[in-house]
Amino acid sequence: MADSQVVFERTKLLTDKTFHYCPGCNHGIIHRLVAEAIEEMGLGRNVIGVAPVGCSVFAYDYFNCDMYEAAHGRAPAVATGAKRVVGDDRLVFTYQGDGDLASIGTAEIVHAAHRGEKICTIFVNNAIYGMTGGQMAPTTLVGQKTTTSPKGRDEAWCGAPIKVSEMLSAIPGSYYIERCAVNTTANIRKTKNAIKKAFQYQMEGKGFCMVEVLSTCPTNWGLSPVEAMKWLEENMIPYYPLGVYKDKGAE
């Protein structure tokens, strides 16, 4: 049709590779938001991403830019090494899950924040280890059943879930910390804006930025995608309140 025109295209910052993610998983949405943010900011050639170990281990196959695949939890250290070489001209981001960042990688994320490392972290928190099949994560809610907490997480036995945004916002070196979710259209838009703000701060040479995104895991939660989103709203958001935890640029 002569009158037709392209009004929407998939972002070029994602490859043609088909996602391996489970139906209803939020990684697909979050990947797209990150990729669109990069494209809309015109960063194209000036991006390095660092993938974690976990469900998003193959993120290097999806993000269409220079990419690393890091050892479990070490993405902030890898990003540090890369950023110290490439400097302020290039955006360096890590994309990490909650097992990767909040358990085995706590030293790396805490010290990257302490150094005020000029990197951005997209932290996807779904309160469970997804790739290994649904074990208890440091972010698993009290009472939540997993394959390694079959009777539900017992706070007296293994402590309360870690609140990463709250923890990192208390560190002087962190510049911008926001917790988001992609459960509604409005929240998806807020998440994208948060990602763009974090990227913008980095390109301005500001300090460490992190956007935490609450996410579902229908497969390992044993729920349908719709039920999972409802569970996230009723259980995760009350414990992990959404909002800006720190924004030095707005102070």
Place this chain on the structure above:
Amino acid sequence: MALQLMKGSEAIAEAAIRAGARYFFGYPITPQTEIPEYMSARMPEVGGCFLQAESEVAAINMIYGAAGTGARAITSSSSPGVSLKQEGISYCAGAQLPCVILNVMRGGPGLGNIQASQGDYFQGVKGGGNGDYHLLTYAPASVQEAIDIMMFAFDKAEQYRVPVLFLADGLIAQMMEPVEMPEMVDFKIDPEKKPWACTGWQPGDDPAKRGVINSIYIDTESLSVHNAELQAIYRQIEANEKRWECYKTEDADIVLTAFGTVARVCKTAVDELRAEGIKVGLFRPISVWPFPYEALAETVLQDHVKAVLDVELNEGQMLQDVKLALNGGKPVDFFGHLGSEFPTVDEVKGKIKEMMKEGI
């Protein structure tokens, strides 16, 4: 060029900078702390970066990050710290990242002590981290040799895309020796020479040049292909990069084998025994991976050689490679110390005389 007296650790650090290293990530641990100390002052002078990491684990992953951009990056540590680095070293090997890692060996296992040791030979040359990989591994016997090796270490690392490991004992770092320091190499990241590196890529560019620094190959076939490629590189290194020194072995009745500073003790023993009319020689591997098996066999499997004495500052780790090289062709004896007490010239001479008394 004039000789200057330098402490080993500082000389090695300066040599790394002259070889083009501009990124150092490390963590303090005796007996190599002078290396990060030196780097912290010197790197800013040459426009480089020194960063003290929160752990050895983080330091080696920073190396992974810096090396992935094509930069020349180096880290140093000592035995317990190098154990912590093994995860990252395996990832660097798997992702084929050129870099240089220094292990200034101290006594072990565990915390051991802070004196010189050669107890990490197995860790250095037989693996250390997970998977089928090798590191191009050098065992310098003097400060000058450490400098000279450093001047080509990054070239070799980049030629083969492998990490290079220095297995130096605590003595190398702690002693002062007169050295000749080479001129500064002019190194710049060249994206054409490193198409695999993360040097800036965008959709529309040649897909083959997108930087993907990675060690995961999830299906059996692609991992098999990847490992076959790594092994083919290791065979090339074995064919081209073996280094060793033969000292007075041409007519020797007994050949000593030793690496690193222990070989210098043995060299003195060779000279003193020869002054007494006892014909002894020394075979010293300089590359311990690849180990110079053929050269050792050729040196020792001669009619005039009656036996081999391997001397190490450990319980006999290189001994296994010496025996592999000779494949039962000559009797092999061992003398070594545990607990970092250096074998002395008199002890080595005494052991040789004992072997001769027993009819070898």
